[in-house]
Structures are given as C-alpha cells and as structure tokens.
Amino acid sequence: MRDLRPLFDPRSVAVLGASDDPTKWGQWIAAGALRGAHRRDVWLVNRKGGQILGREAYTSLAEIPGPPDLVVISLPESAFEQAIDDSLAAGAKAIVAITAGLGEIDDAGKAREAAVVERVRAAGAVMVGPNCLGVYDAAAELDVGSNSFTPGSIGIISQSGNLALELSLLAAEYGVGVSRFTSLGNQADIEAAELVGSYAADENTRVIGVYCEDFRDGRAFARAGAAAVAAGKQVVLLAAGGSEAGARAAASHTGALASDSAAIEAACRAAKILRVATPKELIDRALASLSSDRPRGRRVAIVGDGGGTGVVTADLVTEAGLDLPDLSDGLKSRLSEIAPTIITANPVDLAGAGEVDFWNFERVLNAVLGSGEVDSVIFTGYFGGYSEMNRDFAPKEMAVAAAIVDAAQASGRPLLTQAMYWCSAPAQVLRDGGVPVYRDIEGVVATLAHLVEQGEGFAPGVSEVGAPASPIDGDGYFESRELLAAGGVPFGAARRANSIDAARAAAVELGYPVVLKALGLLHKSDAGGVALGLADDAAVAAAATDMHVRLAPRGYSVETFVDTTGGVELIVGCRRDPRFGPLVLVGLGGVYAELLRDVRLALAPAGVDELEALLLSLRGAGILTGARGRTPVDVRAAAEAAAALSRVAAAHPEIAEIEINPLLVTPDGAAGLDARIVLA
Structure with missing residues (x-):
C-alpha cells in the first residue's frame, strides 16, 4: 500500500489557484486550508500575487519557501499538465486535482490523465482526481474541499460531492460526524480500493461509507473491503450500477441474467460489505455498525412504553422475516417484579412504569438483554423526551441512558433504539456508548434485518483468480463440452455427426432412445434445433432431415437420452x-x-x-x-x-x-x- 499520509495529514499545503473571490473554488479551498495553518505551513499561490484572505500570495510554486507535502490544484484544464509538472518539481508528495474537463469528457481527456499519472507515480507521489471536490480529515484538521464537515467517526468516500454532503448532514442529525472524506473524481490515480485500505488503517475511522459509480478494479475493491471488515471497520456501500442495459446485449442466458447490480451484490456478499440503495440506508447501517455487537440469530424482543408503537414495530419485524419469540415464564416473572403494570408479552410494554421511575427502563432492558432468550432488542418510545419536558429530569435520564449502555455492552447483544426525541441529550448518551438511536422505526427494523442476513449468509472471502491456462482453440458445442468435462463436469455420452447418415450411425452406436441437436446455433431449443427421445432410425432420420431443411446446421450431436423424470x-x-x-x-x-x-x-x-x-x-x-x-x-x-x-x-x-x-x-x-x- 502506498503512503497516503501526505494526502490526509501533510506537513505543508500549497493551494495552486488560490483566490480572494468568495464565489470561486480557489477561495473556498484556501479558506479551508488556512483553518489548519496552526498545524502546518499553508502557502497560497496565484499568478497575480497580491493578498488573499489576508495572506501574501506567491506567483508560482517555485517561489514558496519549502517543498509542499500536498498541492491542491484549482486551475482550468488548459493549465492542468503544467500545474502537475510544477507541483512535482516543487517536491509535492500528494496532489488533489480539483480541475475538471478531462477524462470525464472524452477519450482525449483520459489520455491526458494517463500521461499525468505516469509522471506522478514516477515521482513517488499520489493524486486524487481530477474532477474531484477535495479532501477532509478531522483529526489532522485538514479541509481542502468545497464543504466542511462535523468531526466524527464515519469515513466517507464518494464520487458525488453533493451526495457526500447529504450523508454528512444525515449523520449530523444523529450527532455523528465525519472522520475523513475523499472525493474520488475520475480515479485517474488513487482508486476507491486504495482509499478503503487507508481508511481501515485510520484509528479515527470506525465505519467506512462509500458511494461509487465506477470501481475500476472491482475485485481489488472487494478485497480491500473484506480486509477492512476483518479489521473491525464495517464498509457500507451505496453503488450505482443497477442497470440491466448491459445484460440485454449478452449472448447467453448467463450473460443476460448476471447484471451489473448482481455482480456488485456478489462481491459485497463475499467481502461482508453491507450494500444499500439510498443515502439514508447508508447512515442507518453505519449507525448500527459503530457498535461491535452483531445479532447471533433472528430472535428479537421489542421493549417500549406505548402499545401502539409496539404493535407497529411487531408488524414490521414480522414482515422483515425476523422472529418474535414468546418470553419464558421466568423472564415474565422478573419483569412483573420490576413493576406490576408491565405487559410482559413480546412486545414488552412498560405501560407507564418508566414515568413512575426512569430506572425501570434500564431494569427491563437489562433483564431482557441478559436473559439469553433473544438475539437482539429493539427499544422504542418516549425515552429521552422527559429531559425535553423538564430540564430537571435530564441528569437522571442521562444516568439511566449510561446504565442502559452498560447493560447492552455486558450482554453482547445489539440494542437498537427508536426515539421520538432522537436528538435529546439522553439519546446522545446512548449513541456515544454504541447504542444507535433512530428517528424512525422503519430504519431500525430494516437495519437489524440486514445485519441478521449478513450474519447468516455464507461469506467465503474474495477468491483469487490465479494464473491463466493456455487459451482454448474453439468455441463450438463439442469444444465446450470437452473443456468442461476435462474440468470435472459430468456429461452423458455424445457423438459428432457431419451428415444425416452419420447421425443415424451414431444413434445405433449409442443405443436408442437418443437426442439429436443441430450444431452451430447459440440457442438451439428456441430455434427448434433439439429433438428429444428419438426411439428408432426412422425418427432420427426424420428429425435430422427437418433440421437440415430449416436450419442448415454445421452438423449434429447425437447423445444418449437422459430421463429427466424426478430431476x-x-x-x-x-x-x-x-x-x-x-x-x-x-x-x-x-x-x-x-x-x-x-x-x-x-x-x-x-x-x-x-x-x-x-x-x-x-x-x-x-x-x-x-x-x-x-x-x-x-x-x-x-x-x-x-x-x-x-x-x-x-x-x-x-x-x-x-x-x-x-x-x-x-x-x-x-x-x-x-x-x-x-x-x-
């Protein structure tokens, strides 16, 4: 793995194309870079010089007082190649190329990018972009992009700047921020897989969220994702690629059925990457993944303080294919001892017992989580709202929340919470302790079901393709059979025949009944090129003659008839x-x-x-x-x-x-x- 430290935690930064115009990228990037000026040297470069944001601007990279670890290029595409050469000459180890109008436009732009990448790699440097929106690292206080983020523990890799911003805003609603952000851009040099590996090694990143439209090397991405998951950093992928357009052009049934989306799904399953369909789902899964606990099975208990929310949750849990087991008499007795008003079925309804004593929330959850009778618990209702009702309630409700966190951690079972007051201080205590708190119950149930399915699925890891064998000589029907048979696939007996008479002789040799196939057709059955169960010479001759007239085949395959009854x-x-x-x-x-x-x-x-x-x-x-x-x-x-x-x-x-x-x-x-x- 290449060293990406100069990209995320550089000792010095130069902004090439810095501007004092608040409507331009050069000004946004310069302002962000200067916010970290107490940690590193920041040099602003503009060919006109002058003052930018109260700082003296250099007219070229050759003028700056030292080698820049990182250069951010915010210049038109006409100046791109020269900017790269100047950055490398100045000693840059990392480059963030904001410049657009290259590989995303046409093949000529791709060729320009490829030539630049050769020079970047030859110099031992790395490059993000071009056509990207920048880089952010909370711990390093590096912000060289179009938007700022709330610091936190979710790392984001995205080919869409707006989507990354949406993800950060959704996370911020739950009091969760971003540890690191990279805009992929055209991936001319650094690709998604390399960034996943870097994020996995970052101690401040606990979950990796990815939006990707083009994986380039998808197998490498899957391997990087599998390694990140193995290291305890869950990868959650929002992937474009559900189109079936490519499959429609395929020649075989397999090609038509194996869509781009199915390929991504297969890679995610192998690597234990969680794949989602919307930005909200990505954040929902990321919240749950901040906890190390995973459901061990499908048994779910619902604990709440309102009958209506319990019923709605129970319906959603059942529809998701999860189980709501009856609780044992012993557990029901323990719950009744906490408060006689508690409804001890599953869902468990505190029925006002929480209002009487906030600690009853912790007592009930502790009993259910520690019972061993369920694999996960959904906690739903008003908890967290009492602090909003009366400030005097806040200290006690927050103390109860901290105790609930302890109970969940001690049980080793996931506790997912839906709260009407998801932004309250007690809710944040739960969240900070690894208990995800959601605003909607749909997100809770869908996330839990996804985690259960991931745990139950067979995840073999990402297989290695290995060295290629000698190329095959032909792609005919018999070449296909022989190649597969040599590889270990069983087939019945078959004979090649170049004429009707040869087909009749082959049938006698094999013994009736036989199957006759016309050779040279991709979809033989659809074209009427397969005749089954031919019982005698006359039937073989008639079928072969019919195929000869209609299809003019290259020849015939005569095969032993296999009875498909019971198969x-x-x-x-x-x-x-x-x-x-x-x-x-x-x-x-x-x-x-x-x-x-x-x-x-x-x-x-x-x-x-x-x-x-x-x-x-x-x-x-x-x-x-x-x-x-x-x-x-x-x-x-x-x-x-x-x-x-x-x-x-x-x-x-x-x-x-x-x-x-x-x-x-x-x-x-x-x-x-x-x-x-x-x-x-």
Missing part, C-alpha cells in the same frame, strides 16, 4: 465482468431460465460449500429439497459441477461467457445436458 433443470454459468472478473451463476434453468430469473451469483472461482449455500437460497429451493412430497435431489452434486465450471472460467480470460443449461440434477447426481462458450 430438476438448473442453469450454471460464468461471465467475465470488466470490473469484478469472472462471476459464477447458479439458478433454476432450462428454457425458462430468463423468465424465472431465480439465480444467485458469486465471484469465481467459487467453492462447493458456497455454491451449495447459494442453490439452497434460491426462491425455488424447495423444488430441490423435496417440497410437496418430491424426492430431494443431489444439491451437493450440482454445486460440485458449478464449482468445476467456475474454475474453468476463471482460468480462461478469453472466455466472455460459458454455461451449462440445463444441468440436470437428480436424486443420484448431476449431469450437463448442454454447454456453450462465447469468446471475448
């Missing part, structure tokens, strides 16, 4: 994503694969255990496991075939798409019935 047809395939590399897909298959769209993806190569778990997570998994009296099929064998295919695909970068559809899985095993390759 399930799956689709297993891989496509190579330009950002995340090879992806393996498993799902319900056959001719209705794209109609059903019941599939799961993983980074390839993938292991058998991971793929078996994905198959069992399909919406239609009951078909595999014996729903409605069916005989269960050999899911493990299907997973082994999928794992073998994923190894083949990972070893051959020249393959854009490869699939088996269908893969027939029966109670006794699995076998490929058709295969295809699409070369890049």
Whole structure:
C-alpha cells in the first residue's frame, strides 16, 4: 500500500489557484486550508500575487519557501499538465486535482490523465482526481474541499460531492460526524480500493461509507473491503450500477441474467460489505455498525412504553422475516417484579412504569438483554423526551441512558433504539456508548434485518483468480463440452455427426432412445434445433432431415437420452465482468431460465460449500429439497459441477461467457445436458 499520509495529514499545503473571490473554488479551498495553518505551513499561490484572505500570495510554486507535502490544484484544464509538472518539481508528495474537463469528457481527456499519472507515480507521489471536490480529515484538521464537515467517526468516500454532503448532514442529525472524506473524481490515480485500505488503517475511522459509480478494479475493491471488515471497520456501500442495459446485449442466458447490480451484490456478499440503495440506508447501517455487537440469530424482543408503537414495530419485524419469540415464564416473572403494570408479552410494554421511575427502563432492558432468550432488542418510545419536558429530569435520564449502555455492552447483544426525541441529550448518551438511536422505526427494523442476513449468509472471502491456462482453440458445442468435462463436469455420452447418415450411425452406436441437436446455433431449443427421445432410425432420420431443411446446421450431436423424470433443470454459468472478473451463476434453468430469473451469483472461482449455500437460497429451493412430497435431489452434486465450471472460467480470460443449461440434477447426481462458450 502506498503512503497516503501526505494526502490526509501533510506537513505543508500549497493551494495552486488560490483566490480572494468568495464565489470561486480557489477561495473556498484556501479558506479551508488556512483553518489548519496552526498545524502546518499553508502557502497560497496565484499568478497575480497580491493578498488573499489576508495572506501574501506567491506567483508560482517555485517561489514558496519549502517543498509542499500536498498541492491542491484549482486551475482550468488548459493549465492542468503544467500545474502537475510544477507541483512535482516543487517536491509535492500528494496532489488533489480539483480541475475538471478531462477524462470525464472524452477519450482525449483520459489520455491526458494517463500521461499525468505516469509522471506522478514516477515521482513517488499520489493524486486524487481530477474532477474531484477535495479532501477532509478531522483529526489532522485538514479541509481542502468545497464543504466542511462535523468531526466524527464515519469515513466517507464518494464520487458525488453533493451526495457526500447529504450523508454528512444525515449523520449530523444523529450527532455523528465525519472522520475523513475523499472525493474520488475520475480515479485517474488513487482508486476507491486504495482509499478503503487507508481508511481501515485510520484509528479515527470506525465505519467506512462509500458511494461509487465506477470501481475500476472491482475485485481489488472487494478485497480491500473484506480486509477492512476483518479489521473491525464495517464498509457500507451505496453503488450505482443497477442497470440491466448491459445484460440485454449478452449472448447467453448467463450473460443476460448476471447484471451489473448482481455482480456488485456478489462481491459485497463475499467481502461482508453491507450494500444499500439510498443515502439514508447508508447512515442507518453505519449507525448500527459503530457498535461491535452483531445479532447471533433472528430472535428479537421489542421493549417500549406505548402499545401502539409496539404493535407497529411487531408488524414490521414480522414482515422483515425476523422472529418474535414468546418470553419464558421466568423472564415474565422478573419483569412483573420490576413493576406490576408491565405487559410482559413480546412486545414488552412498560405501560407507564418508566414515568413512575426512569430506572425501570434500564431494569427491563437489562433483564431482557441478559436473559439469553433473544438475539437482539429493539427499544422504542418516549425515552429521552422527559429531559425535553423538564430540564430537571435530564441528569437522571442521562444516568439511566449510561446504565442502559452498560447493560447492552455486558450482554453482547445489539440494542437498537427508536426515539421520538432522537436528538435529546439522553439519546446522545446512548449513541456515544454504541447504542444507535433512530428517528424512525422503519430504519431500525430494516437495519437489524440486514445485519441478521449478513450474519447468516455464507461469506467465503474474495477468491483469487490465479494464473491463466493456455487459451482454448474453439468455441463450438463439442469444444465446450470437452473443456468442461476435462474440468470435472459430468456429461452423458455424445457423438459428432457431419451428415444425416452419420447421425443415424451414431444413434445405433449409442443405443436408442437418443437426442439429436443441430450444431452451430447459440440457442438451439428456441430455434427448434433439439429433438428429444428419438426411439428408432426412422425418427432420427426424420428429425435430422427437418433440421437440415430449416436450419442448415454445421452438423449434429447425437447423445444418449437422459430421463429427466424426478430431476430438476438448473442453469450454471460464468461471465467475465470488466470490473469484478469472472462471476459464477447458479439458478433454476432450462428454457425458462430468463423468465424465472431465480439465480444467485458469486465471484469465481467459487467453492462447493458456497455454491451449495447459494442453490439452497434460491426462491425455488424447495423444488430441490423435496417440497410437496418430491424426492430431494443431489444439491451437493450440482454445486460440485458449478464449482468445476467456475474454475474453468476463471482460468480462461478469453472466455466472455460459458454455461451449462440445463444441468440436470437428480436424486443420484448431476449431469450437463448442454454447454456453450462465447469468446471475448
């Protein structure tokens, strides 16, 4: 990992393009840089010189009195290359390029960026941008961007400056601030993955929030995210890329089903990154991730001081697929001993007992959290509002909040809170102690459900692709079968035939009934190029003649007929994503694969255990496991075939798409019935 200290905690900063005009970027950046002038040298550079914000401005970087660790460039694109050369000549170790109008515009701009990056790296420096909004580090008191942030513990990496600002404002509503911010810009040099690694090593950053539109090297991002999570820094990702436009252009079923969004989801699952869809969800997940406790299962208890909020919360918890278990008689007795008015069902309703004695909130929560009967607790209601009602209540309510924090920490179980007065002093005590406090119950339940799903999911880590094998010679049907069979995928017997008579002879050799396929067609079934269960020579001759007239195939494949009764047809395939590399897909298959769209993806190569778990997570998994009296099929064998295919695909970068559809899985095993390759 490169040293990013000069970027986030420089000994000196030069602002190139500093201005005294309050409407210009150069003035905003200069003002922010000067706020840290008590910690470092700050030099303002403007070709006209003069005074800027009460400071003498230098006319060039060559005039400043020492080498700048960090140079911030706020100049037009016409001056970009010269500014880079001047910065490196002055000794800059880090550059923040605000300049726009380059790689985001056209290929010529990308070429200019690439040439600049070569010079930056050759000098041993690093660059953020261009086309970025700056950098902020609370602990280092560095603020060289368009907006300031409230200091805190959430690190933000974003390709959108406005979205980063929205995230900071949402967090500030809950009294949580930003430890570090980087605007990605065009990622010409420093990319999202490198920043995630740097944030993970930052002792002041506890959660990493990322908004990304282009990962560049998605596999590297996933590895960095996995390492951050392993180090105790949860990564929460808001990712663009849900479009299915690219999938529509794919040649195979696998390509059509493996969308950009599904690729991101597969990478997040492997790395234990929490993926969200909105800025609010990112902050909701980040709040809960500030605590080290995670739910160990789906059992939830609701504790509140109002029947209505308890009922609404119970409905949401149930809809989210979480469990609301009945509490034991022993726990109910302990709750009744605290106050006889308490309703001891789940939800638990203090029913006024909190108003009688604020400490009853702590006593009830302590009893439920410590009971071992639930995996997490949702606390909802008026707590925190008493201090708003009467200032005299504040010291006691804050003391109760501190005791609730202690109870949650001692239990090792997550406690998530929704409070009408989410900004009150007692609420902030809870939050400071690692108990997230939300303004809406929907955010609480959705966050808890997401954490439960993450804990239950199979997270194998980010697989390594490895060295490529020798390129394959062809992409025909038999080449596909032979490549996959050599990799460990079972297939039935088949013979290649170049004529109708050869097809008839092959059928005799294999024994009836047989299957006849027309070669040279990508989607043979859709075109009427597959004839099943041909029982004799006459049937084979008739089918081959029909295909010859209609399709003019390159030849035929004659195959042993496999009885599909009692089996399930799956689709297993891989496509190579330009950002995340090879992806393996498993799902319900056959001719209705794209109609059903019941599939799961993983980074390839993938292991058998991971793929078996994905198959069992399909919406239609009951078909595999014996729903409605069916005989269960050999899911493990299907997973082994999928794992073998994923190894083949990972070893051959020249393959854009490869699939088996269908893969027939029966109670006794699995076998490929058709295969295809699409070369890049």
